[in-house]
Amino acid sequence: MEELIKKIQQDAEKKISEIKDIKELQELKVKILGKKSELSEALKNLKDLSQEERPKIGALVNTARTKLEEKITEMEEKFARKNLEEKLEKEAIDITLPSKKIRRGSEHPLNRVIEEIEDLFTSMGYDVVEGPELETDEFCFERLNLPEGHPARDMQDSFYITDKYLLRTQTSAVQARTMVANEEKSPIRIITLGKTYRREDDATHSHQFNQIEGLVIDRKETKISLADLKGTLEVFMRKMLGDKTELRFRPSYFPFTEPSYEVDVTCFKCGGKGCSLCKQTGWIEVLGSGMVHPNVLKMNGYDPDKYAGFAFGTGIDRLAMFKYGITDMRYLYTNDIKFLKQFDRMDK
Amino acid sequence: MKLSLNFVKDYVDLDESLTVHQIAEDMTRVGNEYDSAEKLINATNLVIGKVLTCEMHPDSDHLHVCTVDIGTEVLHIVCGAPNVAKGQKVIVAKAGAELPDGTIKKGMIRGQESNGMICALFELGIDKKFLSEEDKTGIHVLPDDAPVGKDPVEYMKLNDDVIDFDLTANRGDLLSILGMAYELGAIYDKKVKDIDLSHKESGEDLNKSFKLNVNTPNCSLFLARKVENVEIKESPEFIRHRLIASGIRPINVVVDISNYVMLECGQPLHFYDADRLNGVLEVRQANKNEKLTTLDENERTLDETDLVISNGKESIGLAGVMGGLSTEVENTTKNIIIESAIFDSVMVRKTSKKILRSEASNRFEKGIDPNRTYMAIERACHLLEKYAGGTVRTGRCEYNKADLSDRKISVEYSQINDLLGTEIPKNEVLSVFRKLGFTAKDSGKAADVTVPRRRLDISIPEDLIEEVSRIYGVDNIEGKLPVVPMKRGSRNNTLREIRRKMVNLGLNETLTYVLINDKEVHKYTYDEFEELRLQDPMTEERNVLRYSLIPSLVKTYEYNKAHYNKDVSIFEIGKGFFKKGEVYGENTKLCALMAGEYFNSLNSEQKVDFYVIKGVAEEILDYLGYSSRYSFVKPKKEIKEFHPYQVAEISVNNDVCGIVGKLHPNEMKEDVYILEINLDKLLDKKTGKMSFKEISKFPEVNKDLSVVVDKSVSSSDLEKEIKNAGGKLFLGSRIFDVYEGERLGKDKKSIAVSLSFGTLDRTLTDEEVNEIMNKIVERLEKSLKAELRK
Structure with missing residues (x-):
């Protein structure tokens, strides 16, 4: 009996080791361990054995069975591993093929610059306010100390709809609106940005363009001064045009400020050496600015004896052109997809 | 304003070491920009020559072969001018001379040696409009006494420098040589010299035979004088050349003197042929439909807003703008009446805009110091007596309602330093005013400044503060940041968020023009509104304000299609404008246009269709918090530009806020999809706050x-x-x-x-x-x- 069991085990082990695939293994498993297997038969025959032999042989059968089960499991695992490996190999791909492109849009470069300016000034405590593009003569001119018939005001430059309404020629209109709307006449620190319109179209002027305007008004004790204006514009221009940018203030004339200054920056093309862009002067005029004219304060409800402040404004289109090296202003408004798509990434 | 440096040096001394560029830059620093600063004659290597021989070129029917003595040598020159002749004194450009049109080289012209050029004045850079008929077509012939071998530019007194200033609208005072002299005097701390007004007077007082009638409030000052027996001839060289340098064409000595005085004093003058007046000059408003033939021989139809000069019967000139033909100074004129007057700036501005903007009207528009009105008429008498052989009649007719006095303004030193953010000491402030030619007295806390009438732009303390900053130098003021309470700036983020969302959905942002053509303005909508039309469009292509952004994006699509971009997914946030009843308004709108492939990758692509753009719309609405508040419904009325079965209105809380759909094939042959949302209308509707909802732990x-x-x-x-x-x-x-x-x-x-x-x-x-x-x-x-x- 002992011999027989040993033989059964040896035969089975041999068969297991010769097995070629999982299906044969399953069949063999039934054959070796199933109810009709030799081992099972051997167990059934236990009852025919003597009292002394019975436990001994029983243990022997169980040991053989356990051993065979282990062997089979081992084989099963081997086949499973092999199977998986084959499957994975079949799933091999060319990792250099193009990816599934998720469409990426882009922001217009002018709006990118607008956002940059907004973020700079909000970080300095300025509120961003908005005003209508369809303005009244009153806010666009009259309340800015530009009465009818004033030489600085020229019908040729404006798009009038009626005698009263026009497309705003300058974001300065928002200055007056902000002062009038502030009923407590508390200090003001705002910027406003947006589209403006003038009746001119040539290589360097578009009839539609964008401006930013800043206004700071405070009680006279605060002593808002030209030096403050200068410092503020230095921060602004250096943020936009680089830390090395120098500013030159030139006295000028705007009806809504007194004193008034035009501000030049070192030429962004040549860095001040002189080139065709700056007409060999090394400077490029970018900003208009000044201390708010007492008449403007008065006309919009602020007592010029108690309040003072500064204002400034500049065109955004040219800043954007410089920032991104755009060579022709027309690109900004023709909206060629090949142009727009270039502005689809983070900017340092 | 073109400034001749020779001219202004009559009134202010400028260091010889100062170049024209330095002067221009120094003027820029105090607020006076310039367009150009250069020599009047921009040519080198010129010499006076004498034509020794002049014969026809053997191989040409118009060229001459000349020998010209230039002092150091005799040059062989081929000359094409018809008027060249033996014995003439001429301007010779030697080989190597730089002229405005190029460099002169030695060479052969049809087989004949040519070692220079005999020059016409226009070849030296003088505009033909300033030249006589002979000089327009030929070489310039110098007087016989011209010294051979010397510099012709110096000989002709054309060695001048000119700065073309682009002046600000408030500085009317700088439209005069005297004004410029004061400005330069302030920069370089030089005194301005007196102007010579001296002349004799004779005969019976003019007031006995001549009357002024001013019948309008729009003339504050009117002076008249008579100069008799003037000789109409060419002006002296210095007058002609200074006029040319200033951009004015010389005509004859009388006309030239009126222009010369205008340049000096900034006061336009008008000269009438005295014998063609009836002993009277009247200033009045024109009658409706009154006719007047002006100097340029155009008949003008006037109305009550025009100011005219009349001879008591009919108008003979447009005040401050242009004289009339009937009383013009002609070659036969013997006696003249000089008008020196001030007309209302707004009125002159209006009339000149209709008729002609001239040197005169420009000065009236910017304002004139009435003291100059007196100065100019006397200066004209002085010059007419001296250069036109005229005799000045005794007496001056005057009508004067003008304020000639200087302004007194006090400004506190602390006010100056507070506004400029500086600590400029008292004496430096006072010195600025002195340099400007103002009188300033120190009264302890303030400077009491008397501002001469000529500075019409100065009326309040802030104006004086600007003067201090100009002359003290803005470059000397150190920039700093305002000391104000710290706070965080606020901004409305919604539009920025929407833009970001659209970009994340893969659309490219555009910026298009608000002005469109009136044929487009009512398209893509059934809304009723009155279009907003420009009074004076630049082109008919852009004559109205858009109501919807769709026409702009459709144009952008067409542009891209023509430039080989067929996959277009674009959007814009911008304004649409309207008029309803008497209300003018504007709305912020979001518009998107999508066509072609939305994406296309290996083995997978998605063409844009109705559901793609609808998806974009839903993304925006959901993102803004309107999920479950909106629906897509069939439009209330047909919109003929949209596909009738692929269009929906976006209804939020049962209110139409937008549209999404495909363009009608009649409108666009490609498949183009549009989305437009009126953001003002949409964002007016409340949304709930974003908040957490409990998640079930049990399976769905x-x-x-x-x-x-x-x-x-x-x-x-x-x-x-x-x-x-x-x-x-x-x-x-x-x-x-x-x-x-x-x-x-x-x-x-x-x-x-x-x-x-x-x-x-x-x-x-x-x-x-x-x-x-x-x-x-x-x-x-x-x-x-x-x-x-x-």
Whole structure:
């Protein structure tokens, strides 16, 4: 009996080791361990054995069975591993093929610059306010100390709809609106940005363009001064045009400020050496600015004896052109997809 | 204003070491920009020569071969001018000379040696409009006494420098040589010299024979004088050349003197032929439809807003703008009446804009110091006596309502330093005023300044502060940041968020023009509004303000199509304008246009279709918090530019806020899809706050349902009915298949929906779910005549 069991085990082990695939293994498993297997038969025959032999042989059968089960499991695992490996190999791909492109849009470069300016000034405590593009003569001119018939005001430059309404020629209109709307006449620190319109179209002027305007008004004790204006514009221009940018203030004339200054920056093309862009002067005029004219304060409800402040404004289109090296202003408004798509990434 | 440096040096001394560029830059620093600063004659290597021989070129019918003595040598020169002749003194450009049109080289001209050029004045850079008829067509012939071998530019007194200033509108005072002299005097700390007004007077007082009648409030000062027996001839060289340098064409000594004085004093003068007046000059408003033939021989029709000069009977000139033809100074004129007057700036501005903007009108518009009105008329008498042989009649006719006095303004030193952010000491402030030619007295805390009348732009302390900053130098002021309470700036982020979202959905942002053509303005909408038309458009292409952004984006699409971009997904946030009744308004709108492929990758692509752009719309609405508040509905009225069956209005809280659809094939042959939302209208509607909803810990039960319905039943109707019947345990539905086919029968379709059920506190039982499903099916059968598909 002992011999027989040993033989059964040896035969089975041999068969297991010769097995070629999982299906044969399953069949063999039934054959070796199933109810009709030799081992099972051997167990059934236990009852025919003597009292002394019975436990001994029983243990022997169980040991053989356990051993065979282990062997089979081992084989099963081997086949499973092999199977998986084959499957994975079949799933091999060319990792250099193009990816599934998720469409990426882009922001217009002018709006990118607008956002940059907004973020700079909000970080300095300025509120961003908005005003209508369809303005009244009153806010666009009259309340800015530009009465009818004033030489600085020229019908040729404006798009009038009626005698009263026009497309705003300058974001300065928002200055007056902000002062009038502030009923407590508390200090003001705002910027406003947006589209403006003038009746001119040539290589360097578009009839539609964008401006930013800043206004700071405070009680006279605060002593808002030209030096403050200068410092503020230095921060602004250096943020936009680089830390090395120098500013030159030139006295000028705007009806809504007194004193008034035009501000030049070192030429962004040549860095001040002189080139065709700056007409060999090394400077490029970018900003208009000044201390708010007492008449403007008065006309919009602020007592010029108690309040003072500064204002400034500049065109955004040219800043954007410089920032991104755009060579022709027309690109900004023709909206060629090949142009727009270039502005689809983070900017340092 | 073109400034001749020779001219201004009559009144202020400038260091010889100062170059024209330095002067221009120094003027810029105090606020006076310039366009150009250069020599009047921009040519080198010129010499006076004498033509020794002049013969016709053997191989040409118009060229001459000349020998010219230039002192150091005799040059062989081929000359093409018709007027060249033996014995003439001429201007010779030697080989190597730089002229405005190029460099002169030695060479052969049709076989004849040519070692230089005999020059015409226009070849030296003088505009032909300033030249005499002979000089326009030929070389310039110098007087016989011209010294051979010397510099012709110096000899002709054309060695001048000119700065072309681009002046600000407030500095009318700088439209005069005297004004410029004061400005330069302030910069370089030099005193301005006196102007010579001296002349004799003779005869009976003019006031006995001549009358002034001013019958309008728009003339504050009017002076007249008479100069007799003037000789009409060419002006002296210095007058002619200074006029040319200033951009004015010399005519004859009388006309030239009126222009010369205008340049000096900034006061335009008008000279009348005295014998063609009736002993009277009247200033009045024109009558309606009054006719006047002006100097340029045009007949003008006037109205009450024009100011005219009349001889008592009829108008003979447009005040401050242009004289009349009938009383013009001619070659036969003997006696002249000089008018020196001030006319209302706004009135002159209006008339000149209609008729002609001239040197004179420009000065009246900017304002004139009445003291100069007196100065100019006396200066003209001085010059007419000296250079035109005239005799000045005794007496001056005057009408004067003008204020000639200087302004007194006090400015506190602290006020100056507070506004400029400086600590400029008292004496430096006072020195600035002195340099400017103002009188300033120190009264302790303030400077009491007397500002001469000529500075019409200065009227308040702030104006004086500007003067201090100009002359003290803004470069000397150190920039700093305002000391104000710290706070965080605020801004409305919504539009920025929408833009970001659109960019994330893969669309490219555009910026288009607001002005469009009137044929486009009413398209893509059934809204009724009055278009906003420009009074004075630049081109008819852009004559109205857009109402919708769609025409702008359609144009942008067409541009891109023409530039080989067929996959276009773009958007813009901008204003649309309208007028309803008497209300003028504008709305912020979001517009998107999509065409071609939305994406295309290896083995997978998605062409833009209605559902893609609808998806974009939903993304925006959901992102803004309107989910479950909006629906897509058939437009109330047909819009002919849209595909009639692929268009929907976006209704939020049952109010139409936008449109989404495909363009009609008549409108666009490609498949182009449009979305437009009126953001003002949309964002006016309240949304709930974003807040957390409890998540069930128990599994959801999902059931699929497939029903056959009439084609006319919309999927949104179906989902609405399901929701209504679903009760509290119904969580949501998702349509996953729509099928149409013959098997179902014509006009039928099947819709397959996946439904989910669940609750927070337990797993639902089969019985519960089946009960709801039955209710739903019953409801669909009843209200939509749906059949359950087995």
